Structure formats: structure tokens, C-alpha cells
Amino acid sequence: MELVKQARARVARLDLSAAQAAVADGQAHAAHALWNLLHEYFTFRQGRFASLKECDTAIRQARHEIDWLARLPAQAAQAVLKTYRQAWANFFNPDHPAQRPTFKGRFHTRMAVDVPQARDLRIQRINRRWGEANLPKVGRVRFRWTKDLPGVTRGGPQGRITGARLVKDAFGWSIVFRTETLVPALQQAHPGPAVGIDRGVNVALALSDGTTREHKPWLSRGEREHLRRLEKKSARQRATRPPGRPASHRLARTYAQIGRVRAIAKRRALDWQHQTTTELADTFSLIVVEDLKIPNMVRSAKGTIEAPGRNVAQKAGLNRSISGEAWGRGVTLMEYKSADRGGNVVKVPAAGTSQTCHRCGHRDPAARQGIRFACTNPDCGWVGHADINAAINVENAAGTAVSGRGDLAVRRSVKRQPPRAA
Numbered sequence: 001m002e003l004v005k006q007a008r009a010r011v012a013r014l015d016l017s018a019a020q021a022a023v024a025d026g027q028a029h030a031a032h033a034l035w036n037l038l039h040e041y042f043t044f045r046q047g048r049f050a051s052l053k054e055c056d057t058a059i060r061q062a063r064h065e066i067d068w069l070a071r072l073p074a075q076a077a078q079a080v081l082k083t084y085r086q087a088w089a090n091f092f093n094p095d096h097p098a099q100r101p102t103f104k105g106r107f108h109t110r111m112a113v114d115v116p117q118a119r120d121l122r123i124q125r126i127n128r129r130w131g132e133a134n135l136p137k138v139g140r141v142r143f144r145w146t147k148d149l150p151g152v153t154r155g156g157p158q159g160r161i162t163g164a165r166l167v168k169d170a171f172g173w174s175i176v177f178r179t180e181t182l183v184p185a186l187q188q189a190h191p192g193p194a195v196g197i198d199r200g201v202n203v204a205l206a207l208s209d210g211t212t213r214e215h216k217p218w219l220s221r222g223e224r225e226h227l228r229r230l231e232k233k234s235a236r237q238r239a240t241r242p243p244g245r246p247a248s249h250r251l252a253r254t255y256a257q258i259g260r261v262r263a264i265a266k267r268r269a270l271d272w273q274h275q276t277t278t279e280l281a282d283t284f285s286l287i288v289v290e291d292l293k294i295p296n297m298v299r300s301a302k303g304t305i306e307a308p309g310r311n312v313a314q315k316a317g318l319n320r321s322i323s324g325e326a327w328g329r330g331v332t333l334m335e336y337k338s339a340d341r342g343g344n345v346v347k348v349p350a351a352g353t354s355q356t357c358h359r360c361g362h363r364d365p366a367a368r369q370g371i372r373f374a375c376t377n378p379d380c381g382w383v384g385h386a387d388i389n390a391a392i393n394v395e396n397a398a399g400t401a402v403s404g405r406g407d408l409a410v411r412r413s414v415k416r417q418p419p420r421a422a
């Protein structure tokens, strides 16, 4: 049987002592400061970009001269340089231009440290629930063992770990292992039908086959009320702070509490996304979705765990935008799950899909009335679920012709893409 490599990321909760967590915090802050240092060096150096070699030399020299930079393991510093260079490469990518690399603010940056060399990790399983790994300068640490990692235990999956990254959220530090597992090659194309998916206004997901996928609110009524009180409290604490002074300990504690409630919601949303995208990838051979450029402002309005944004509720269209961010992640999940099963995900421009009648093609913004779509073309007059109408338009936009039985007549091929490791 032919085996193929499958790249994945596997997250495990770390069990760090207070001292170890402090070292990891210091490394993350140093990594972030190094990014800013590189950005300064790279962009303002006598009006010309610095070469990779020049940056590398600058890092080496800075490690001798700057105290805090020495806290960051050399490999992690190289990883920052690599990520920074990649950010520029993405910016100049003509197909999918990314945002221009910028300075990273102290609080609006995710705490993370790369451990690029897997062999230094020396991973071992110590019992049913825990594994151990070496982290540079942090030492030997324990992590929750939930699923076998490739190439570590006998009888576990074939493959290897290619690197890792430490990330911090409201619950503390986790380790993300980049894995490369050997799996059997696909024997045949996906037998399922095609589908268009619209992230609905009224429902979470509307499908062109007339069904929907929905979920309960991510937070219970009590949890939402708790969050609302915490947000008011943080506003009060911010208001009493003298201008220019750093946040008080009390304010920092309130931020941490807000961060934990939000992290609970995020985790539930991710669970639902995983379940739903697995089901969709199992069922459909071709999944057509709207191609969404996620606006910048989501990030600035929402803030991060350590510093939640201000006036979050007032930011116009925020809910839609946040659902856009979640949607982007959902599409990424579908892309690799679908590819694993021999299916495809196709992205199409979303313009007009919600205003156009799928039956006659008549476009009129007035046709959409909340959950109901009523075609204003007198010769057509189709009436139905607005989000499902949009989903059918999305499917049609991919240039697929679907016969009465729903068989796929035309199939577009899409390049198979592995997911990006976290």
C-alpha cells in the first residue's frame, strides 16, 4: 500500500511550574521584541531592505549586546527571522497578497515561542496521561498526552515530529507539535455530491441542498451576563487610571477573567467547527464557499487575551466580522479534511450572492427580507429561505452544473494544500 505524508499540528496543554512559565513568558516577550527590532532594521535602514545575511549578523550581534535577547534560544530567534522574512514574501505574493508586516504592540500580540528543532525535544511518554519534552532554557516539562504522536511510542502512528511552537492563551501555555504522519494514499475520488455553503445571516451555515447547520450561543445566558459585568468593570477601572500610567493589577486581573470567558466561547466554537467540517467533508466531494477577505478591524477591535479591545460592541458589523474570522478558520479546516477524503474546496467571489435570485438570476437588494427571499422579477417570483438561495448561488458560481438528481456534472480541480502548522 502506498503511503503519503500528511502534515498536521497537534496541540497539548503544558504543565509548567511558575518558574518555567516565567521563563516561557520572557522568551515570548523577547521573540516579540526581536520582531520589532528586525522590522526597524529591515525597513528604515538607509532606505533599503536588509538582506537575510545582514539580518542574521545583526541578530548575532544583538544577542551579545542586548540582555533580554539572550533569553531567547538561538533557534527561536532564527525562527522569528524566518517568520519575518516569510511575512514579506506573503506581502509580495501576487496571488494572495497578505498584509504588510508591521510593528507588534506589546499587548496585542499572541505570546508564542518557536522550537524549530524536533530532535532537541526528546519526547517521551511517561504514563497514560502525561508526556515529557525538553524545551530550550525552560527545561524538562510535562504535557497532556491525549493522542499518540507519530514516531514517539511503539505502536503509535508512523511518521515524525518536525518541530514545535509554544503558545499562550487565557488558560496558560500549550505546545503545538508539527507532525508528519504517513497515511495510506487515496484509492479513489470522493463519491459524494457537490454543495454550496453560505455563512448565513439567519443561520450559521446554509447549504445549497436546502439544509442548514446551526449551533447554540457559545456562552450560556449566565456566562454572557458574567462577561457583560466584567466588561463594565474593566471600563470603570480604565476610567480611573491616570493618563499614561500602565494598567493596574486589578485591571489586569479583570482582563484575565474576561480572557478566560472568551476563551471558553472560542473553544466551544472550535469544537463545533471541527464536528461540522468533518461531517461536510465526509458528505460532499466538492464544497463551494465564498472567498472572504477578512477585514483588518476585527483584530484591533477584539484585542487579545491580555488586553481585550475597547468599545467592542460599538464597532460596526463586528459580529459579522468575527463570524468572518471563524469562517476563514472553518474553510481552512474543510480544505484539509476534504483533501484527505479526495474532495475539493473551491472559493468563489461572494459579491451579489445574497441579492440574486438563484432561479432567474435577477438581482435586487430589495428581494432579501430578513430570512425570506422573494424574487422581484414578475416572471419568476421565487420565494424561499434567503441563506439557502445564497448558498445555491455560491455553488453555481463555481461553474458546476448539477442535474436534477444532484449529480455532479462538471468538477473543477483544485490544488491539494496541506494545512499550515500553527
Ligand SMILES: [Zn+2]
Binding pocket: 357, 358, 359, 360, 361, 362, 375, 376, 377, 380, 381, 382
Ligand atoms: Zn427569480
